[in-house]
Structure formats: structure tokens, C-alpha cells
Amino acid sequence: MTRLVKILTVLTLLGFAGVAQAVTSASSNPASFRINDAGQSVISIRWQVDVSLTSGTPTTILVSSPSGALGIGGISGGMISKSFRHPGTGIVTVTLNERLRVDRTTARRISQVGTTTYARTFADNTTLGTATSTVALQIISGGELSFRNFALRFDDDSLFRTVGQNQALTARAILTTNGHGTFRGSWEISGPSATQGAGFRPIRRVRQVLAGSRKTIFESPQLPTDRVGIYRLRFIPDGNVPRGQTEAFPVLTYSVLLNGDVAQLDLLAPQAGGRLNAASRFEWRSVAGAKSYRLEFLSAGAGGVAGDRLAAMDVKSNSARLRGITLARLQGDRLVYWRVTAYDGNGQKLATSPIRRAGGGF
Amino acid sequence: MAIRFSGKLGKTLFGLGLSIWLTGQAMAQDLGQLEPGSALVLPIDVSRLSGDVAIEIDDIDVTEFASIVNGQLVLSPGAPLGGGAHRITVYLFQGDDYEVIASYSFTGSDQGAGGSGAHVGVEATHQLGGRTVNGDAEEIVNSTGTADLTTDDNSLTGNVDYIATSRSEDQINGKPVNIGTYFLEYKRSGGVVDFTGRLGHQSLNYDRALISNVNRRGVSFLFNTPDDRFRFGAFSTRSADALGIDNISGLQHENDRMAGATLAWQPFSGNDLRLSAQVYDGQGIPNGGLISGSGDGVSFGLEGSLMAGRLRYGGVYGRTEFDEDGGGVAFQSQTGHAVLSSVEFDVFGHDGGSRTLTVGVGYEVVDDNYYSLANPEQNVGAETFLFTADYTADKLSLNLTADTQKTNEGGPATDVTDRISRMSVNGYYDVQGQGFWDTVTLRFGAIVDWQDRLKSPAAQASADYLDMNYYLGMDKYTDTWSWSLDYDFIDSNDISAFNQDTILHNLRANFDYEPNDRLILNGSGEITYEEASTDEWWKYDVGFGAQYAIVPDKWLFSINANYTDTGEPFAENGGAFSSDLTWRFNPSAELVLSAAYNDGAYANESGAGHDTIFGLLLRANTSIFQ
Numbered sequence: 001m002t003r004l005v006k007i008l009t010v011l012t013l014l015g016f017a018g019v020a021q022a023v024t025s026a027s028s029n030p031a032s033f034r035i036n037d038a039g040q041s042v043i044s045i046r047w048q049v050d051v052s053l054t055s056g057t058p059t060t061i062l063v064s065s066p067s068g069a070l071g072i073g074g075i076s077g078g079m080i081s082k083s084f085r086h087p088g089t090g091i092v093t094v095t096l097n098e099r100l101r102v103d104r105t106t107a108r109r110i111s112q113v114g115t116t117t118y119a120r121t122f123a124d125n126t127t128l129g130t131a132t133s134t135v136a137l138q139i140i141s142g143g144e145l146s147f148r149n150f151a152l153r154f155d156d157d158s159l160f161r162t163v164g165q166n167q168a169l170t171a172r173a174i175l176t177t178n179g180h181g182t183f184r185g186s187w188e189i190s191g192p193s194a195t196q197g198a199g200f201r202p203i204r205r206v207r208q209v210l211a212g213s214r215k216t217i218f219e220s221p222q223l224p225t226d227r228v229g230i231y232r233l234r235f236i237p238d239g240n241v242p243r244g245q246t247e248a249f250p251v252l253t254y255s256v257l258l259n260g261d262v263a264q265l266d267l268l269a270p271q272a273g274g275r276l277n278a279a280s281r282f283e284w285r286s287v288a289g290a291k292s293y294r295l296e297f298l299s300a301g302a303g304g305v306a307g308d309r310l311a312a313m314d315v316k317s318n319s320a321r322l323r324g325i326t327l328a329r330l331q332g333d334r335l336v337y338w339r340v341t342a343y344d345g346n347g348q349k350l351a352t353s354p355i356r357r358a359g360g361g362f
Numbered sequence: 363m364a365i366r367f368s369g370k371l372g373k374t375l376f377g378l379g380l381s382i383w384l385t386g387q388a389m390a391q392d393l394g395q396l397e398p399g400s401a402l403v404l405p406i407d408v409s410r411l412s413g414d415v416a417i418e419i420d421d422i423d424v425t426e427f428a429s430i431v432n433g434q435l436v437l438s439p440g441a442p443l444g445g446g447a448h449r450i451t452v453y454l455f456q457g458d459d460y461e462v463i464a465s466y467s468f469t470g471s472d473q474g475a476g477g478s479g480a481h482v483g484v485e486a487t488h489q490l491g492g493r494t495v496n497g498d499a500e501e502i503v504n505s506t507g508t509a510d511l512t513t514d515d516n517s518l519t520g521n522v523d524y525i526a527t528s529r530s531e532d533q534i535n536g537k538p539v540n541i542g543t544y545f546l547e548y549k550r551s552g553g554v555v556d557f558t559g560r561l562g563h564q565s566l567n568y569d570r571a572l573i574s575n576v577n578r579r580g581v582s583f584l585f586n587t588p589d590d591r592f593r594f595g596a597f598s599t600r601s602a603d604a605l606g607i608d609n610i611s612g613l614q615h616e617n618d619r620m621a622g623a624t625l626a627w628q629p630f631s632g633n634d635l636r637l638s639a640q641v642y643d644g645q646g647i648p649n650g651g652l653i654s655g656s657g658d659g660v661s662f663g664l665e666g667s668l669m670a671g672r673l674r675y676g677g678v679y680g681r682t683e684f685d686e687d688g689g690g691v692a693f694q695s696q697t698g699h700a701v702l703s704s705v706e707f708d709v710f711g712h713d714g715g716s717r718t719l720t721v722g723v724g725y726e727v728v729d730d731n732y733y734s735l736a737n738p739e740q741n742v743g744a745e746t747f748l749f750t751a752d753y754t755a756d757k758l759s760l761n762l763t764a765d766t767q768k769t770n771e772g773g774p775a776t777d778v779t780d781r782i783s784r785m786s787v788n789g790y791y792d793v794q795g796q797g798f799w800d801t802v803t804l805r806f807g808a809i810v811d812w813q814d815r816l817k818s819p820a821a822q823a824s825a826d827y828l829d830m831n832y833y834l835g836m837d838k839y840t841d842t843w844s845w846s847l848d849y850d851f852i853d854s855n856d857i858s859a860f861n862q863d864t865i866l867h868n869l870r871a872n873f874d875y876e877p878n879d880r881l882i883l884n885g886s887g888e889i890t891y892e893e894a895s896t897d898e899w900w901k902y903d904v905g906f907g908a909q910y911a912i913v914p915d916k917w918l919f920s921i922n923a924n925y926t927d928t929g930e931p932f933a934e935n936g937g938a939f940s941s942d943l944t945w946r947f948n949p950s951a952e953l954v955l956s957a958a959y960n961d962g963a964y965a966n967e968s969g970a971g972h973d974t975i976f977g978l979l980l981r982a983n984t985s986i987f988q
Contacts, residue, residue, distance in 0.1 A: 029896070034825070038730065038742055038743055039649070039650050040649075040650030040651075044931070046931070097931060103650055103651060103652050104648055104649070104650035104651040104652075105651040105652040105653050105686065105687075106652070108686050108693060109692065112692075112693075140777065140778060142769055142778065142780050142782075142813070142825060143825070147650060148649070148650070148741065148742065149649045149650075149738045149739050150649060150650065151603075151649070151738070151739070153577065157565050157575075157577045158543050158563065158577075159542070159543060159563075159577070159603055159604075159605055160523055160525075160534070160542030160543050160605055161523070161542075162485070162506055162507060162508040162523050162542075164485075174739055176738075176739050176740065176741050177741075178741075178742075178743060180782075180811075180813065180825075180827060182852060182854055182864055182866065190531075190966075193527075193529050193531065193532050194489055194491070194493065194502045194504065194529070194956075194977060194979055195493075195940060195942060195954065195956035195958060195975070195977055195979070196922075196938070196940045196956075196958045196960075196975070197495070197938075197940075197958055197960050197965075197966070197967050197973050197975050198529075198531045198966045198967050199936075199938065199960045199963075199964040199965050199966035199967065199973065200964070200966065201905075201924045201926075201936070201938050201964050202903060202924075202926065203886075203905070205868070205870075205888055205890065205901075205903065207850060207852060207866055207868055207890070208809075208831060208852075209809065209811055209829040209831050209852055209854055211782050211784065211811040211813065211827075211829065212744060212767050212769065212782035212784070212811070212813075213728070213741040213742060213743050213744035213746070213767060213769065214741055215739055215740075215741050221872075226882075226907075226909060226920070227920065227942065228487060228489075228981060229489070230504060230506060230525070230527060230529075230532045232531070232532070250603075253525070253532060253534070253542070255487070255506035255507075255523075255525060256487075257485055257486065257487040257506065257507065257508075257983065258487045258950070258952070258981060258982075258983035259949075259950065259983050259985070266839075266844075268790075268803055268837060269759065269790045269803075270759070270761075270790070271788070274761065275720075275722075275750065275752055275761070277706060277708070277720040277752055278708045278718045278720055279708075279718040279719060279720045279752035279753055279754040279759070280752070280754070281754045281759045281790070283790075283792065283803070285839050285844065286801075286839075286841075288841050291440055292427070292440025292441045293441075294422070294441040299567075309421065310421070311421050311422075311423070312421060312422040312423070313422065313423040314422055314423065314424050314426060314427060314439065314440055314441050315426050316426055316427075316440065319792070321718070321754065322423075323416050323423055323425070323460075324455075324459065324460055324670075324671060325416050325418060325423060325453055325460050326423050327671065328671055329421060331634070331667060331671065331674060335567050335574075335575050341441070343440060343441045343442065345399075346398070346399070347398055347399070347440075347441065347442040
């Protein structure tokens with residue numbers, strides 16, 4: 001029996017020596033990641049997997065990892081894979097990209113132990129060889145950018161809108177963040193669903209450094225309302241999402257109805273979230289045929305439609321600065337929304353702006 | 363621009379006495395009915411007044427639409443005011459504040475029938491047709507719309523949106539027919555106490571710390587005295603965002619519900635100091651979490667002003683308790699405190715002429731464990747000092763913000779503590795020049811952030827940085843076209859041992875062109891160059907759209923195209939092209955022939971990496987009682 005085992009071992013070794021390819025090692029970039037436990041984080045990981053070839057025959061290789069796992073259990077990244085054509089010999093390094101969302105609950109669990117790992121095991125499609133790599137996840141009060149709150153709203157703070165054709169409509173993303181990083185986001189639109197399809201396309205890229213404990217408001221550009229139909233809007237961090245990976249960030253739906261009769265009015269200043277005081281200057285693009293403009297200030301008390309009017313100001317030109325009598329009505333630490341409507345000489349509405357949010361207090 | 367009067371007696375005791383006499387004589391004097399386009403003559407002896415005058419109709423400043431005609435003060439409102447009773451208030455600026463010198467009433471011409479009628483309006487668009495995606499056929503059926511309810515006296519208002527669609531991507535909560543948002547609101551005023559009750563989607567904002575800008579579905583009540591010196595409000599809503607018919611009241615599920623109340627009081631009639639107290643209790647999944655937690659909180663606040671409103675102050679203290687798993691074994695309940703305070707002052711007051719300068723300081727300290735389901739936007743974990751300055755002149759607006767925060771507030775002693783500071787300047791300049799520069803506005807700004815490590819437990823490497831972000835933008839518009847140009851530059855300098863620097867340049871341009879009522883063109887382009895520590899890439903985005911009315915109100919042709927070419931990690935190239943030919947054979951109905959091609963990152967239907975879509979749709983609009 002001992003001799004038989006020796007023969008089988010030699011044959012096995014000879015068999016392995018003749019293996020065409022095998023995953024030999026794997027590594028990650030970054031090797032460690034600092035997470036803030038105040039909210040959810042999105043980690044971008046580059047896995048680099050070495051595949052050794054000895055056959056000399058060009059072949060298509062599929063490197064894959066069915067799932068990732070946290071050391072403390074819980075979330076698990078899904079399947080990632082990549083296929084490539086190799087000329088035949090040598091070691092080839094394949095890069096697989098993953099964006100892992102660490103939710104707030106998991107971050108809190110990691111904070112209880114201080115640090116944990118996220119591991120993946122990679123294999124190719126023909127051999128038994130595997131390689132494992134880990135990313136160390138550490139909880140830190142600063143660290144990389146994390147999202148304590150990531151909310152998406154239309155301009156009147158609603159979650160769903162029906163608007164007339166060519167009516168003004170914008171959205172805002174309210175991000176409360178900790179940590180530090182360059183925020184890369186995209187406003188993306190899908191639709192009209194029935195004619196253009198379900199794919200998202202960018203309408204505005206956003207790049208801004210966010211640092212510390214902070215609330216930031218990003219306002220979308222004017223959303224398309226020229227074509228009738230159902231649209232979906234999202235604000236995605238880190239640009240495009242690799243195919244097959246989903247992100248748990250909100251998506252808004254709006255519908256453009258036929259027969260809108262009020263044009264869009266473009267706002268120029270102040271920007272969304274700007275402080276509201278005596279130094280505030282309101283400015284907008286002139287509307288042809290307009291004889292008067294009404295600048296209205298609305299409360300945040302309604303949601304879904306414009307709130308109660310707190311104050312207003314009628315002007316003849318395309319800009320306004322507030323008098324004390326109007327500021328007195330807006331005083332206090334409350335959120336205020338504003339919009340501008342243009343009227344012709346007969347009092348008919350010509351154009352309406354989207355609703356913009358002004359800051360309350362600081 | 364304020365109306366300025368030159369009186370023979372000037373701003374003297376006689377003027378003050380006259381204003382008092384005028385107020386007594388003119389209180390609630392009825393000026394009759396105002397027809398659209400006509401003017402009101404206010405019976406004020408303008409020759410006896412001196413100083414700036416401002417005029418309101420209800421809560422609308424209409425001073426710009428007042429003028430002196432033949433020695434009389436004439437008011438010619440531009441925008442519509444609506445039917446019913448209205449009040450005119452005339453102010454004279456005296457000392458450091460506006461004082462009421464006269465009040466009048468009038469009736470708008472669109473008088474309702476007595477305030478008890480109700481109106482319902484429905485607007486909806488329906489589509490029926492078919493499309494193919496890479497040769498596979500699909501039926502399209504959808505209908506979306508909105509219904510509004512109002513009464514003549516606006517005491518009852520309501521709205522509901524709905525969406526019915528065969529396309530699963532567009533459905534709300536996977537249901538082919540569903541509602542979006544809805545609300546029903548009842549208001550009663552004119553008695554000892556005003557009342558507002560609301561059911562459905564609403565936005566609640568009681569204070570800065572505990573119940574702030576939370577948009578949820580539920581029920582709320584508000585009682586307030588007509589002068590708003592006393593206010594009591596209460597609410598109960600879902601803890602999470604919601605659409606659709608499920609849990610329509612927002613109150614059905616105990617582990618997804620919160621409730622709260624506010625009591626606010628202005629103790630002195632001659633002073634706007636307001637005191638408030640808030641409480642809340644709730645269960646729900648925090649933003650970004652997976653499991654339902656539970657918590658409660660209380661807050662106390664005060665706000666007011668001095669020096670005739672030039673100095674404004676506010677402060678609030680909040681305390682919360684939150685258990686991440688709602689009493690489970692994995693997490694313990696955490697207590698957090700928050701103090702948010704601010705003071706703001708108008709430096710020039712009314713005498714600054716065209717210049718205005720407002721400065722402010724603030725102090726905020728919010729524990730890392732502070733959390734309120736009713737204030738999800740609150741940033742936490744820092745002690746922050748803030749300074750702001752806002753300046754406006756004829757053409758220029760400048761906003762300055764400087765803050766410095768110490769992190770790890772209320773966090774574990776084993777964690778690092780950093781000081782993160784920021785200075786930002788934002789500016790807006792309305793050129794108002796000649797020729798080309800007549801309708802040009804410029805935007806510019808800079809943000810600098812830097813971090814210094816204050817405390818670092820063993821084996822914790824420093825993560826200091828210095829970031830600079832600059833931007834410059836220009837907008838130009840005329841009656842037929844507009845364009846804008848923006849440039850952003852980010853230099854993120856990682857001073858730590860990781861040395862992961864980033865440099866980013868972004869250039870963006872947009873244009874709109876509408877030379878006549880038949881043609882609309884728009885386009886955009888963006889170039890980004892980014893250099894990270896281990897990689898660098900270029901990214902190009904371009905978009906174009908055109909609409910042409912072949913026969914106005916009958917035949918319309920439109921095209922849209924987008925393309926992205928990128929070397930950014932995790933990103934794919936993509937392109938999208940679509941074209942519609944619309945035949946409006948009826949004012950409320952049209953037939954649409956469409957074609958679209960989506961490729962790469964923009965293709966998300968067939969899973970084949972590209973989608974070729976052809977469609978034919980019948981589209982109709984329903985408009986009832988609008």
C-alpha cells in the first residue's frame with residue numbers, strides 16, 4: 001500500500017505539473033480602509049489576482065469570486081468576475097473592481113470590536129486553485145467619507161411629482177457626512193421610460209471636497225420636462241456603477257403630463273442653501289413679455305406641495321433685495337423655500353421657477 | 363426702491379403725531395373693489411410725510427408698484443392677488459424700524475360664492491402602445507396624473523398623485539397601480555385659536571435640533587393664536603420615507619412610527635422672544651441602516667431679535683437616546699446631547715443705502731451618539747465655532763464662511779481627535795456692462811479645508827490634509843439664447859503617510875437656443891481630468907437636444923443624444939440616442955413614433971450591452987374641472 005501511495009503521489013504531482021493555469025495569489029488595494037461609524041460608507045476596492053499559465057496555448061480564463069464576507073459576519077458582497085484572453089504562458093495579474101457599501105448598522109457593529117476584515121476568495125474556471133485576500137476595516141472618528149444621511153427630494157421636498165410639459169423642476173440631494181474625501185457624484189436621468197428606455201444617463205457631474213461633520217445640499221440642474229412620460233432620477237456617488245452591482249441610494253420618479261402651459265424660469269442667485277438675510281440678493285433670468293415678478297417665500301410645513309406662504313415681494317425687474325418688513329416675516333431658525341413667478345400685463349402666469357431652499361440659521 | 367417723501371415739517375413730533383392720527387383715522391378703511399388692471403388711490407396726505415415708505419398687500423411687499431400721481435399715492439398691483447378681502451398696510455421708516463401709519467382694505471374682483479364651494483381638478487396623461495427592444499416586443503400601458511381639491515375659502519385642500527404602468531422599473535413598490543404622494547389639509551382661522559390639521563405627506567420643522575425638516579407621511583395638528591404668540595403642535599408619522607398605498611396613514615406599523623409635539627410661547631407682546639419645547643419618541647430604521655431602532659428626545663429653544671430686528675439670536679439644546687436595535691442584545695442605548703446657537707447682526711442697518719453687510723457667529727456642539735429619527739439631517743460628532751459674513755452692493759454679492767471643528771465629540775477616548783477647519787468665499791457679480799456684458803453674471807469661489815491631528819492614541823497614523831477647491835463660472839443670456847461656462851479645480855493634498863493626493867480639473871459648458879417658436883436647441887459638454895495617487899484619467903461627457911415644430915401644434919420632431927468616454931476606474935463608456943416624431947391630431951391626443959439606441963453604461967434593459975428600441979404610442983390627456 002505504501003508503494004501504491006507513492007506511485008499515486010508521483011502521478012498526482014506530475015498531473016499538477018501539467019496543469020495549464022491556476023490562481024496563485026490575490027491582493028487588495030487598498031489593503032485597509034478607515035470607516036466612520038456615523039453612517040454608511042462606500043468602499044472602492046481593487047482586487048488583483050495572479051493567474052499562472054504553463055500550457056502555452058492561448059485560452060479564455062474566467063476569474064471569479066462568488067461572495068465576500070465580513071469577519072464579524074453580516075453583509076456579504078455579491079459575485080464579481082472577469083474573463084480575459086491570455087496568450088499562454090506566464091503570470092497574468094487580473095484586476096477586479098468592487099464597490100462595497102458598508103451600511104450604518106454594520107459600521108456600528110464594527111465599532112464595537114474596533115476592527116474587522118473583509119475577505120474574498122478567488123478561483124478560475126478550470127482548476128482547484130484558489131487565493132484569498134482581505135481588506136482590514138477599521139472604525140475611526142474621521143476616516144474616509146461616510147454618509148450619515150443621504151436624502152433625495154424634489155424641489156418642494158416631495159418624493160414623487162407630476163408636472164406639466166416644460167414646467168420647471170429640480171431636485172436636491174441632502175448629504176450629511178463625516179470623514180474626509182472628494183465626493184464624486186452624478187445626477188442621472190432615465191426616461192421617458194416608454195420611448196427612451198430604462199438606462200440612466202448623466203445630466204450633471206458633481207465634484208467637491210467634503211471634510212468633517214457637515215451637511216451639504218446639492219441642487220440638480222433643471223430636470224428634463226420637454227418630453228411626456230415617466231422619468232427616474234438618481235444621485236449616484238462615485239460616478240458610474242459597474243454593471244451588475246446595485247447601490248442602495250434613493251431613486252425618485254416623476255411624470256411629465258401632456259399640455260403644460262407655463263414655461264420654466266431660471267434662477268441665478270442665491271444658490272440653494274444660501275443664508276437668508278438683509279444681504280441676500282435674488283436674481284433670475286428675465287422672461288420675455290413679463291411685466292411683473294412675484295418672489296414668494298414658503299414654509300416647510302406642507303411637503304408634497306409648496307408650503308404656506310410666509311411673505312412675498314412683487315418687483316418689475318429680474319432681481320430683488322428684501323426690505324425689513326419682509327425679513328421680519330422670515331425671521332427665526334426656520335427653513336424657508338422660495339420661488340419666482342413671472343406675469344404678463346394682464347396678470348397671466350408666464351413662467352415659474354423651481355422651488356429653492358434657503359438656509360435656516362446657520 | 364422705497365418711496366421717499368419730502369415733507370414741509372420733516373421727521374418731527376408733528377410727523378409722528380400725524381402718523382398716529384392717520385393710523386387711527388385710516389384703520390381698516392375700505393377702498394371698495396379692485397378690478398384687474400386698475401389702480402387704488404390711497405387717501406394719504408403725502409405732503410405731510412417724510413422718509414421711506416413701504417406698502418404691503420396682505421403679506422406681499424408691493425412698494426415697487428406704488429407711485430405718486432398728482433400728489434396722491436397710487437397703487438397699481440402687477441401680479442394677481444386673487445378674490446376676496448385684502449388688507450393694505452402702509453409703513454413709514456422711522457428711527458430704525460418700519461412703523462405702520464395706515465391700513466386699508468379692499469376686495470379683489472374674483473370674489474367667491476361665500477366660501478363653502480369645493481372644486482376638484484384632475485389632470486392625467488395616458489399612454490397605450492408597443493415597443494420592441496432588440497427585437498423583443500412589449501406592450502406599454504401607463505397612466506399618471508394628479509387630482510386636486512380646494513374649497514372657495516381654502517379651508518380644505520387636498521392632492522393625490524397616481525401612477526399606473528406596465529413597466530416594472532417605473533412602478534411604485536412593485537404595484538402596477540399605486541399612488542405617489544397625497545395629503546388632505548383643513549384650516550380654520552378667525553376665532554380665538556387658529557387650527558391646521560393635515561393627513562398625508564407633510565414636512566415638519568419644529569426646531570433645529572430635534573424635529574427638523576423631516577418629510578414623512580402621517581397626521582399632524584397645529585393650534586396657534588392669531589398673533590402666533592402661542593403655538594402647540596403634535597404629529598405622528600412613519601419614521602421612513604414612503605410612497606404608495608401601503609400603510610397609507612403612516613401609522614400602521616409600531617416599529618416604523620414616530621410621534622412628537624412642540625409648545626412655543628412668546629411671553630412679551632412688545633418683544634419677539636420666543637421660547638419652545640419639543641419632545642419626540644419613535645421606532646424606525648435610521649438612514650443607511652438595516653434594522654429598526656428606537657429612541658426618544660427632548661429639546662428646548664429660544665429665539666428672538668433686538669435693535670429693531672438688526673440683531674437676531676437663537677439657541678436650542680437637545681438630548682436624545684437611541685438604541686440601534688430597539689432593545690436587542692447587539693447594541694446598547696446611547697445618549698447624546700446637542701447645543702446649536704447663533705447670533706446674526708446687520709451691520710449697516712437701514713442706513714447702508716445700497717450696501718448691506720450681515721455678520722454672524724455660531725457655536726455648535728453635537729455628540730457623536732446624538733440621533734433623532736425626526737432630524738435625520740443633523741451632523742454629529744463635533745464641536746464647531748462658526749463665523750459668517752454676507753455682503754451685497756449694487757452688482758456684487760459676497761458670502762464668507764469660516765468654521766473650525768474638533769471631532770470625536772462624545773466619542774471614545776481611544777479614538778483620534780482632529781481639528782478640521784474650513785474657509786470658503788462665494789461671490790456673485792452682475793456685470794451690467796455694455797453690449798455683450800449687459801446680461802452677464804459671474805460666479806466665483808474658493809473653499810479651503812485643512813486638518814490637524816490633536817490627539818492620537820498609539821498606532822494611529824496621522825491623517826492630516828490640506829484641500830483647496832476653486833471655481834469660476836459665467837452665465838450669459840438674451841431673449842433667444844443662453845449659455846454658461848464653469849471651471850472647477852480641486853487640489854486635495856494628503857499630508858499623512860498614505861500621501862494619497864488628488865488633483866481634479868473640470869470644465870463644463872451649456873447652451874440653450876430658441877430663435878423662434880418652432881425650434882429649440884440645447885447642448886452640454888464636460889471635460890474632467892483627475893489625477894489620483896495611483897491613477898489618472900480623462901472623462902468626456904457631451905449631450906445635445908433639438909426640437910422642431912414641423913407644423914406648429916401638429917407635427918413635432920425631437921432628438922436627444924448623450925455620450926460618455928471615460929478612463930475612470932469602475933466606469934464604463936456609454937452612449938444614448940433617441941428620436942421622436944409626434945403627430946398631435948387632437949389638442950389632447952397625439953401619436954408618437956420613437957426610436958432609441960442605448961449602448962454601454964446607458965443600456966440597462968436587455969442586459970446585452972446595447973438596447974435598440976422602436977415604439978409606437980398613442981397618448982392622450984384628461985383634464986377635468988381645471
